[in-house]
Amino acid sequence: MVISHALASGMGGVRTAGDLVARMQMTENMRLDEAKEYVAGKLGVDVKELTDPVIMDEVRKELNIGRVQPGAGNAKGMEAKFNVAKLLDIKINSVEKFKSKTS
Amino acid sequence: MVQTRLGDGSTIEMTEEEIRADIERGVEDATDRANIDSLSEDEIDRLADIYTRPNKFVSVETGNELVLTFDEGSVKLKRLAVSIGRIPDLQLYERAFCSDTAEMAHIDYSYKPIKPIIAEEQIEMEQALLTTVLPVFYGAMPNLSLYSQPDGSFPNPAELLPKGKIKEAQEAYEGMVEHAISDMVFVASKMYEAGADGINFDTTGSAGEPDFLATLRATEILKEKYPDISIEMGMSGEFVLGMHGEIEYDGVNLAGLYPHEQVKLAEKAGADIFGGVVNINSSETIPWNIGRTVTMMKACAEVANIPVHANVGMGVGGVPIVETPPVDSLSRASAALAEVGKLDGL
Amino acid sequence: MSNELFKKAADAICDANVDKAEELAQTALDEGIDPLEMIEKGFTAGINEVGRLFDRGELFLPQLMGCAEAMKQGTAVLQEVAAEQGGDEAEAIKIVLGTVQGDVHDIGKGIVASILEANGIQVFDLGTDVPIEDFIAKAKEVDADIIGTSALLTTTMGENEELLSTLEEENLRDEFKVMVGGGPVTKRFAEKIGADGYAENANEAVTIIREIVG
Structure with missing residues (x-):
């Protein structure tokens, strides 16, 4: 069922920019179009490119914000979330916790 | 003839005219029950197009994709008898299923039983957050029924009401609400402190409007305590069942509210995402069911100031009541709610 | 006249008014209306409406209980007479x-x-x-x-x-x-x-x- 939804209507998660748009909905209550525009602006892409896995994988690699197939040396997990928080100008709870425990 | 289904999953054949007529009947049922606006002719045409295509699978047009959140994610693979831990499960949601968010949950999906094992849940969440990029919710059900006998200390309203002991049942509900709020706030606080991106109150209202009240008040308390916490409030049915009959929130009687009314109270309480539900009638056709689902959810999305994610799965959101939902119905419901329902997510 | 009484009986059920339901049942008997007809066209019509409203979320469980009590008491008055008259009162399912x-x-x-x-x-x-x-x-x-x-x-x-x-x-x-x-x-x-x-x-x-x- 998850896969069917993902194919039928999903943004694509970390393959594209779905996780980033979701974060803006969760943290700023942005409606879908506003969240897409905000994320596209921060990534420097067109809104319609947000769900293009070819373009988005390049962008994600360049910005080091986590990829669906992260290569050696690419930011993963918490590392990527540090960069996501900075890029989207939002607080990510787990990133804040990580900072408070390590600094 | 076009192949479609009944709400119970049975395959049937209908003409294109019959499918459109059933969509219209579903739309009418929604407008009549929920007292909301109808869909436009263009929107009904769009639904008819989606439901009369011969394709096995239908998807949205590029650019109309929406955000996918999945409740109970980290236990769903376990239910398929896959031997997998919760963290790999979340990683699969992120990297294989392309979900936009994921949810850690305990197999006993209620806030009350999580209380005594909260430390273990926190550790698992902390570990999961180190290795995932997507937002991770922690979710469970308010499940007010666990606070009455035999599972809780309060007399069981479901036993009191048939005996005509209405006042006693109402008092029991009122006591149960307070205990549920306490547990929901406790667990949600601990999981937020462990780093969770959000808390999901799932299947809210399953024990009627006292269940909904507990969730609204727990949300209020959590938002005051942690202004940055993200809360998703998912419902259990298209209208809030009136088990108490006289419970109000913000001056509104909670019983009998439909999604477009529920979402305004969720907003008022401080919820960040609202998960609306429209039930399936298993004896009606899927076109009838999608007509009413899209009409109710669109009305909800139109009045909302927060993102609205419809529940679309077994028995809700235009999907037949079967454990293995057929991709023809599921993909159409997914596309219909995105393109005509104008939702923010599923 | 009967139709008006049937309507009032249905309303008494919807309003969960036990006293009114009993009173209307007695009125029906006093006016010589067939008790079974009063049950069917009056009280049953009322409880059907109650069910419809409940199904739509317009009436809630506590109210439903009150409506059920009104139905029970109102029909009891009629059923007792129907039984005395030796009518074809059906045994409850x-x-x-x-x-x-x-x-x-x-x-x-x-x-x-x-x-x-x-x-x-x-x-x-x-x-x-x-x-x-x-x-x-x-x-x-x-x-x-x-x-x-x-x-x-x-x-x-x-x-x-x-x-x-x-x-x-x-x-x-x-x-x-x-x-x-x-x-x-x-x-x-x-x-x-x-x-x-x-x-x-x-x-x-x-x-x-x-x-x-x-």
Whole structure:
């Protein structure tokens, strides 16, 4: 069922920019179009490119914000979330916790 | 003839005219029950197009994709008898299923039983957050029924009401609400402190409007305590069942509210995402069911100031009541709610 | 005149007004109206409306209980006279109801029980987590017409098939009609396992029960 939804209507998660748009909905209550525009602006892409896995994988690699197939040396997990928080100008709870425990 | 289904999953054949007529009947049922606006002719045409295509699978047009959140994610693979831990499960949601968010949950999906094992849940969440990029919710059900006998200390309203002991049942509900709020706030606080991106109150209202009240008040308390916490409030049915009959929130009687009314109270309480539900009638056709689902959810999305994610799965959101939902119905419901329902997510 | 009285009787049920229902029942008798006609066109019409409103979320369970009480008391006045007149008063349909073993969900089943009782069906509610043998024993004890089961989980739906098999094994299948319901249960499932009836909701259950008991 998850896969069917993902194919039928999903943004694509970390393959594209779905996780980033979701974060803006969760943290700023942005409606879908506003969240897409905000994320596209921060990534420097067109809104319609947000769900293009070819373009988005390049962008994600360049910005080091986590990829669906992260290569050696690419930011993963918490590392990527540090960069996501900075890029989207939002607080990510787990990133804040990580900072408070390590600094 | 076009192949479609009944709400119970049975395959049937209908003409294109019959499918459109059933969509219209579903739309009418929604407008009549929920007292909301109808869909436009263009929107009904769009639904008819989606439901009369011969394709096995239908998807949205590029650019109309929406955000996918999945409740109970980290236990769903376990239910398929896959031997997998919760963290790999979340990683699969992120990297294989392309979900936009994921949810850690305990197999006993209620806030009350999580209380005594909260430390273990926190550790698992902390570990999961180190290795995932997507937002991770922690979710469970308010499940007010666990606070009455035999599972809780309060007399069981479901036993009191048939005996005509209405006042006693109402008092029991009122006591149960307070205990549920306490547990929901406790667990949600601990999981937020462990780093969770959000808390999901799932299947809210399953024990009627006292269940909904507990969730609204727990949300209020959590938002005051942690202004940055993200809360998703998912419902259990298209209208809030009136088990108490006289419970109000913000001056509104909670019983009998439909999604477009529920979402305004969720907003008022401080919820960040609202998960609306429209039930399936298993004896009606899927076109009838999608007509009413899209009409109710669109009305909800139109009045909302927060993102609205419809529940679309077994028995809700235009999907037949079967454990293995057929991709023809599921993909159409997914596309219909995105393109005509104008939702923010599923 | 009768139509006006029928309307008032229906309203008394919808308003959960026990005193008014009893008073109108007596008025009907004083005016020589057939008690069974008063029940059907007045009180039953009222309780049908109550069921419709409940199904739409416009009336709630506590109010429903009050409506059911008004129905019970109002019809009792009429039924007593009907019995004295030796009319063809039908014996109430009896249903043994419960949530199947392994399943503790009681809200939906309780609603069904309430609506059935409000419609004059005699309900023997066994509660939740009910073993098959208890359903059968109670049905035999009270000479039930129907065994009605509720299952809210896909993992407990199978108990219905067990119930039907046990009834077959004990040569009791013709003694009791079996009706199934609950969240994941559908008409397709009911037909597949050979149950006699399935209803989408409590209101429909009343209609189906009357059909299958006939």
